Amino acid sequence: MRYLVLSVMMIVSLPSFAAAGYREDFAQEFLSKTWAGERIEENACIDCHSSDRMKPAFRDIVDEWNKSWHAQNTVYCQDCHGGDPKDPSVSMTHQRGFVGSPSLRQVPEFCGKCHIGILKNYLESGHGKALRSTGKGPHCVVCHGSHNVQRANIDIINEQRCAKCHSYERAKVMKQALFLVEKKAGEIEDGIKALRRAGVYTAEQERALFNTQAEFRTLFHTVDVSLVNERTDEFTRKLGAIEKDIQGTFIELRSRKNFSAFLMALFSGMGIVIFLITRTPDK
Amino acid sequence: MWERVKNWMETRIGLDDLVRTQVTEYRVPKNINIFYTLGFVAAVGYLIQVLSGILLLIYYIPHPDHAFKSVQLIMHKVPFGWLFRQMHVVGSNLMIAAIGLHMLTVFAMGNYKRPRELTWVGGALLLFVTIAFGFSGYLLPWTQLSYWATTVVTSIPTAVPVVGDFAAGVLRGGEQVTGATLSRFFAFHVSILPPLFMVLVGVHIFLIKRIGISATPFGRQAEEKRPWTEYHKKSHIDGYPYYPRFFQMDMLMVMVYLAVMFALITFTPNLFFPEEATIPANAFKTPVNVRPEWYLLAPYQMLKLIPNKFLGIIIQLALFLVFLLWPFFDTEKEKNIMKRPLLRGLFLFSFILWLILMFWGRS
Amino acid sequence: MKRRSFLKAVLAFLGATSIASFVYPLSRYIAPPANTETSKTLVIAKREIPLGDAMEIVFNGVPAVILNRPGKGLVAISRVCTHLGCLVQYDKENKRLLCPCHAGIYDLEGNIVSGPPPKPLPKLPFRVEGETIVIG
Numbered sequence: 027m028r029y030l031v032l033s034v035m036m037i038v039s040l041p042s043f044a045a046a047g048y049r050e051d052f053a054q055e056f057l058s059k060t061w062a063g064e065r066i067e068e069n070a071c072i073d074c075h076s077s078d079r080m081k082p083a084f085r086d087i088v089d090e091w092n093k094s095w096h097a098q099n100t101v102y103c104q105d106c107h108g109g110d111p112k113d114p115s116v117s118m119t120h121q122r123g124f125v126g127s128p129s130l131r132q133v134p135e136f137c138g139k140c141h142i143g144i145l146k147n148y149l150e151s152g153h154g155k156a157l158r159s160t161g162k163g164p165h166c167v168v169c170h171g172s173h174n175v176q177r178a179n180i181d182i183i184n185e186q187r188c189a190k191c192h193s194y195e196r197a198k199v200m201k202q203a204l205f206l207v208e209k210k211a212g213e214i215e216d217g218i219k220a221l222r223r224a225g226v227y228t229a230e231q232e233r234a235l236f237n238t239q240a241e242f243r244t245l246f247h248t249v250d251v252s253l254v255n256e257r258t259d260e261f262t263r264k265l266g267a268i269e270k271d272i273q274g275t276f277i278e279l280r281s282r283k284n285f286s287a288f289l290m291a292l293f294s295g296m297g298i299v300i301f302l303i304t305r306t307p308d309k
Numbered sequence: 310m311w312e313r314v315k316n317w318m319e320t321r322i323g324l325d326d327l328v329r330t331q332v333t334e335y336r337v338p339k340n341i342n343i344f345y346t347l348g349f350v351a352a353v354g355y356l357i358q359v360l361s362g363i364l365l366l367i368y369y370i371p372h373p374d375h376a377f378k379s380v381q382l383i384m385h386k387v388p389f390g391w392l393f394r395q396m397h398v399v400g401s402n403l404m405i406a407a408i409g410l411h412m413l414t415v416f417a418m419g420n421y422k423r424p425r426e427l428t429w430v431g432g433a434l435l436l437f438v439t440i441a442f443g444f445s446g447y448l449l450p451w452t453q454l455s456y457w458a459t460t461v462v463t464s465i466p467t468a469v470p471v472v473g474d475f476a477a478g479v480l481r482g483g484e485q486v487t488g489a490t491l492s493r494f495f496a497f498h499v500s501i502l503p504p505l506f507m508v509l510v511g512v513h514i515f516l517i518k519r520i521g522i523s524a525t526p527f528g529r530q531a532e533e534k535r536p537w538t539e540y541h542k543k544s545h546i547d548g549y550p551y552y553p554r555f556f557q558m559d560m561l562m563v564m565v566y567l568a569v570m571f572a573l574i575t576f577t578p579n580l581f582f583p584e585e586a587t588i589p590a591n592a593f594k595t596p597v598n599v600r601p602e603w604y605l606l607a608p609y610q611m612l613k614l615i616p617n618k619f620l621g622i623i624i625q626l627a628l629f630l631v632f633l634l635w636p637f638f639d640t641e642k643e644k645n646i647m648k649r650p651l652l653r654g655l656f657l658f659s660f661i662l663w664l665i666l667m668f669w670g671r672s
Numbered sequence: 673m674k675r676r677s678f679l680k681a682v683l684a685f686l687g688a689t690s691i692a693s694f695v696y697p698l699s700r701y702i703a704p705p706a707n708t709e710t711s712k713t714l715v716i717a718k719r720e721i722p723l724g725d726a727m728e729i730v731f732n733g734v735p736a737v738i739l740n741r742p743g744k745g746l747v748a749i750s751r752v753c754t755h756l757g758c759l760v761q762y763d764k765e766n767k768r769l770l771c772p773c774h775a776g777i778y779d780l781e782g783n784i785v786s787g788p789p790p791k792p793l794p795k796l797p798f799r800v801e802g803e804t805i806v807i808g
Contacts, residue, residue, distance in 0.1 A: 028638045140787075143758075143772025225579040227381050227587050233757030240758055240773050275385075282391055283575055290571035292690045297564030299683045304557045306676045364701060386705075389697035 070114040071103035090173035106136065131157065133165040143240075147247040164191070178243055180208045203254045204246060210265045211239045217272040224279055231268060238264045336548035337555045340525050344418070345555075346562040347411035348517075352510065353563050354404035357570075358442075359503065361397040369449070371495040373488040376451035377589040395574045398581050401443055403570055405604050408436055416635075416656065419644035420523040424540070426636035428520070431513040433633040438506050443602060445498040448491060454583065456590035457599040459494075460486050461609075468618035485592070521545075600670060607663045610670030713808035718800070721746070726762040731807050735759050736796050737769070738805065741780050748796040748807055749782045755789040769793065 074080060076088040091097050104111045108123035118124045128136040134154065138145025148154045148166075156163030169182050180201060188197035214235055218228045242261045245254060318324040337345070368387055370379040383390035412432065415421060421429035448459045463486065466476035482489030521543025549555060573580060585596045601609050608625055615621035631638060639652070646653050714731050721727045721740045728737050728751070735751040739762065749769070751759045758773035768785065769778040777785040782793035798807045 140775045141773070142770070142775050146772070222584070222587065223579075225582045225587055226385075227377075227589075237752075237757035237759070240756070244772065278385075283578070286392070286395070286571050286575040286578075289690070289693060290568055290575055292686055292693065293564050293567040293571060296683060296686045296690065297561055297568055299679055299686065300557055300561045300564060303676065303679045303683070304554075304561070306679065364698075367702070388700035388703075390701060392697055393701065 069102060069111045070117045071107075071109065071111050074114065074117075075103075087173050094173060094175045095177045096175055101140075106139070130165060131161055133167055137166040143244045144247050147244055151247060151249040153247075153249055180204055200246070200249065200251050200254070203251050203258070204242075207242055207258055207261050207265065210262065210269070211235065211242075214265060214269055214272065217269070217276075221272060221275055226275060226279075231272060234268050234271075235265075238268070332552045332556075333550050335551040336545045337522055337551055338524050338545045338548045341522075341549070341555065341558075342525060343558060343562065344410075344414035345522070346559045347407060347414060349559045350562045350566050351404060351407040351411055354400060354407050354566060355506065355510075357396060357400045358404060361393045361400060362499075364393045365397055366499065371449065371491055373451055373491055373590070376449060376491065380450045392574075395578065396570065399570050399573050401446060402581060402603070403566065403573075405439060405443060407566065408439055409604075412436060413660070417646050418523075418525060419646060421636045421639075422642070422644060423636070423640070424520055425516070425523060428513060428516045429636050430633060431509055431516065433635075435506065435509045435513065437629075438502055438509060440604060442498060442502050442506070443604065445494040445502065447602065448486075448494045449498065450586070451491065451590045452586045453588045453590055453594075453596050454585040454599075456486055456592070457585075457595055458601050459490065461599060462601060462605070463490070465612070465622065468622045470619065603667065603671075606670035607666035610666040613670075713806050716805045716807070718746075718803050718805055721805075724764060726764075728762075729807070731796055734796070736807075737762055738798075738807075739780055741767075744780065746798075746800060746805060747781070748798040748805075749778075750794045750796060752793075753789055754791040754793065755787070760793070 072088055075084055077085075091103070102111060103109070104123075107127070108125045109119070110117050110122035110124075113122075116122050118126075125136075134145055134148055134157065138148075149158075153164050157165055169187065170176075170178070183197050183201045183204075185194045185197075188194055214231075218231055218235065221228050221231070238261060242257075245257060248254075315324060365383065368379055368383050368390065370376060380394070383394050385391070415429070415432070444459075444462065448455045463477055463480045466480065467473045469476065478484065480490075480493075481487075482493050519542065522545070523543065524545070581602075583598075585598070588596075600606065611625065612618075612621045615624065641649070641652075643649055646656070712732060714729060716727065716729070716738065721738055723740050723742055726737050726739045728735065729748075730736070731748075736748055737751050737760075738746060738748045740746055751761075751769075753760050753771040753773065753776050755771065755774060755776050758771050760769040760771045760776070760778065763770045767780060769780070769782070771777070771787070771789070774788050776787035776789040778789070778793050779785050782795055784792055796807050798805060800806075
């Protein structure tokens with residue numbers, strides 16, 4: 027009986043040898059992709075600009091962008107430059123909204139398409155006015171780069187960069203004004219990372235931190251030290267509230283650990299007592 | 310007072326006789342070992358799952374827009390919600406481990422042999438139902454891990470020609486994992502699998518009681534000496550009464566189970582929550598390390614190794630059938646595995662292969 | 673025998689403690705939550721918000737805006753942008769709500785017009801009673 031079953035099973039599996047599947051096919055289809063699901067978008071900009079036919083200077087752009095914070099947040103070529111990423115033949119046409127790369131003077135408005143709060147403050151600042159009137163001055167790309175834009179941090183303000191046009195003293199004063207709030211924000215970010223490692227979902231705290239920090243950094247673009255100093259207290263208070271929330275979560279996690287340790291001790295204790303009872307001779 | 314209650318019950322259900330036959334004079338073999346408690350431990354594990362599951366059901370919302378948030382609510386806002394959720398998650402893995410251990414020891418002691426083939430079949434089906442429980446429950450928190458692991462596993466039927474795509478569609482409620490999938494899996498997990506499990510456990514326990522507890526294989530016992538052609542309930546006249554000796558053993562193992570559960574909850578609360586399990590599901594972003602839970606890693610890795618999808622599935626189905634019907638393949642009368650080097654070798658080989666595949670599947 | 677009964681007493685004690693350690697969390701888990709600040713309301717006079725204008729308020733810790741829309745009446749919408757949490761601003765000329773961080777644009781119902789926000793802005797529960805607006 028069992029031999030019959032075994033042979034039937036073997037016969038049934040024979041057709042599978044005929045049905046599709048050579049190693050390469052399989053490796054391509056199975057090992058590299060998930061079985062179903064992820065919808066990967068085609069992007070004509072990236073396809074052309076990373077091909078061998080493109081000159082090296084343009085090819086580097088894709089690599090640069092891939093390393094950026096924009097890339098990690100799905101901000102693609104067309105989001106800044108316009109154009110059509112789905113159709114290579116018209117990807118860079120005027121009709122599809124392609125605007126090419128901005129001249130130096132146009133850079134603030136180019137980035138300000140999305141970062142409007144910052145644009146507003148920048149245009150009213152000394153930096154913005156300098157660019158407007160002289161055509162020279164620090165625009166977005168000078169401090170943040172163009173394609174390899176990383177997350178903003180306080181060390182973008184440094185001697186090398188700021189002393190290009192004026193003494194570093196002025197920049198140093200601004201850096202000092204920003205320092206405490208930025209430091210606190212950094213500590214909060216570390217706290218959030220620790221919470222994530224502990225398995226907590228931290229979207230609410232991350233958003234609160236981002237909101238507060240973004241508002242503060244937008245303020246910086248006025249390059250007005252007195253304004254920054256004036257409002258530092260307000261931001262410190264907001265960050266303090268977030269910090270308290272995070273600390274509260276850590277305390278809660280600790281008390282949970284204690285409670286479950288207590289339960290574990292109880293059950294281990296009962297196990298030991300039962301074991302001892304089995305070892306005590308009956309009457 | 311207590312006497313009055315007992316008398317009341319005695320008149321109605323014959324309590325004395327019941328207690329005598331099922332507890333105080335229900336005898337277990339003298340050389341019974343600790344492994345015989347594993348079935349009871351698994352049952353207790355299931356009870357814990359049911360109770361913690363019912364509690365979670367009070368606050369969980371089975372809709373893709375609310376599932377993740379409702380689980381977060383349970384973990385952080387509902388008082389002691391974290392406790393019951395952790396018990397449910399850790400418990401599900403621990404229960405599968407207990408069932409696995411129960412299966413291994415029953416196999417190693419040859420307790421599936423005639424006349425206990427049906428008990429083994431029932432047990433194999435119970436294992437399958439338990440894994441279905443784990444698999445359906447996995448999707449419910451609607452995290453990245455849930456979503457993508459479910460996507461991978463529900464695509465496995467597509468390897469079967471002709472009916473594969475349809476089967477995958479039925480499982481998923483569509484072409485992709487969506488809210489329809491969540492509803493199906495929820496219905497399955499909460500209302501279809503529990504009664505199925507209870508029925509199978511009922512049959513399993515009925516068979517054990519009816520046929521009698523098997524003798525331990527160390528030393529040829531009377532039942533092996535006869536070729537079985539008639540029903541005969543196995544009894545152990547010179548064995549221990551179930552209560553208190555074996556009951557104590559059962560309870561001891563239950564305490565061990567609970568102590569391990571809470572040790573895990575205390576010291577490794579994130580053992581079953583890698584990073585992807587803390588992020589809400591995103592249909593447009595596959596995380597880098599998608600893989601099923603540990604108890605499905607070995608079959609998963611095997612499928613990855615076999616170059617032909619269909620062949621892979623057929624082999625797995627064949628292996629499962631052999632596993633399910635094993636007592637009909639191995640009809641050798643000798644129960645003691647120490648006297649059967651071939652079987653011992655096969656057993657060790659399969660077990661080690663399983664472990665290798667499992668650890669390989671982790672990377 | 674004394675040892676046995678001692679052990680049994682210890683077991684009974686531990687058992688009772690274990691049961692209590694589950695009964696307490698269970699009762700807290702099942703008990704309905706205490707009513708916190710969800711019963712607070714905010715009252716504003718209608719005439720404080722002229723037609724076409726808006727008033728920024730904070731309700732239960734959520735920054736919000738009450739809009740007096742020509743032709744569509746009053747509405748109270750949360751100002752917390754659903755993208756990354758910045759506060760949106762009322763753009764009177766273009767009749768929209770605009771987020772200064774990444775240019776998320778919502779219409780005056782809170783629905784997304786363009787930009788990165790994934791979900792519309794939630795509205796606050798609100799009713800008009802005669803000459804006053806009551807939020808909550």
